[in-house]
Amino acid sequence: IGIWRLVYIRFLGAAHFQRRVLVIGAGSGATTLVQAVNSNDGHGVSVVGLLDDDPAKLGRTVDGVPVLGDSSMMWPIVSNLGVEEVVLAVNQPSSASLYQGLGTCYEHSVAVSLMPRLYEEVTGQVPVEHMGPHWFGSVQLGRSGGGISFAVKRSLDIVVGSAAVLATLPIVVIVAAV
Numbered sequence: 001i002g003i004w005r006l007v008y009i010r011f012l013g014a015a016h017f018q019r020r021v022l023v024i025g026a027g028s029g030a031t032t033l034v035q036a037v038n039s040n041d042g043h044g045v046s047v048v049g050l051l052d053d054d055p056a057k058l059g060r061t062v063d064g065v066p067v068l069g070d071s072s073m074m075w076p077i078v079s080n081l082g083v084e085e086v087v088l089a090v091n092q093p094s095s096a097s098l099y100q101g102l103g104t105c106y107e108h109s110v111a112v113s114l115m116p117r118l119y120e121e122v123t124g125q126v127p128v129e130h131m132g133p134h135w136f137g138s139v140q141l142g143r144s145g146g147g148i149s150f151a152v153k154r155s156l157d158i159v160v161g162s163a164a165v166l167a168t169l170p171i172v173v174i175v176a177a178v
Helices: 002-012 028-039 071-081 096-107 115-123 147-177
Strands: 019-024 045-051 065-069 085-088 111-114
Touching (some): 019 071, 028 045, 028 115, 045 071, 085 096, 085 115, 096 111
Parallel strands (some): 019 045, 045 065, 085 111
C-alpha cells in the first residue's frame, strides 16, 4: 500500500493531472485561497490565474499567481488555459460580463463554485470569515470532474474492479456449487 501511495502521489500528483482552477477576484478571499492551495500542495488543484475588474490589479500577482485580466476575458482565458473550474472569491458579483462569463462556463461544463467550498476541500477547514451572508452558496453550482485525472481514475476503477471480479470468480463458483 505504501508503494502504491508513493506511485500515486508521484504520478497523479504531477502538474498535468491537477485540476486547473481560475479564481474570480484578487482580494482577501482570493489571497486566502491561493495561500491555502500553495501551502497544502493543492490537493490536486492548480490555480492558473486570477481575474479582477479593478484595473489597478491587472498584471499584479497574488502569491505568485498572476491577475490575467477582467471578467470580460473569462471565457477566452478558460478555454485557452484548459480551466476545469471557476471559483468565485468576490463578495458581490457585480458586472454583467461576469454573469455572462459564468453562464458560458456553465454551458461548456466548466464547474462554477465559491471560494469557501474549494478552501474547505483543500484545507479541511471552513473559512468562516469568508462565508458571508450567502453561505448556502458554497454548494457546488457546476459539474465537477473531467479532464485527464478523471479519465485515469475511471479507467483505473474499471481495471481494478474487473480484476477483482475475475480473481474472485473461482471462489464464487465453488461456493455456488456447495
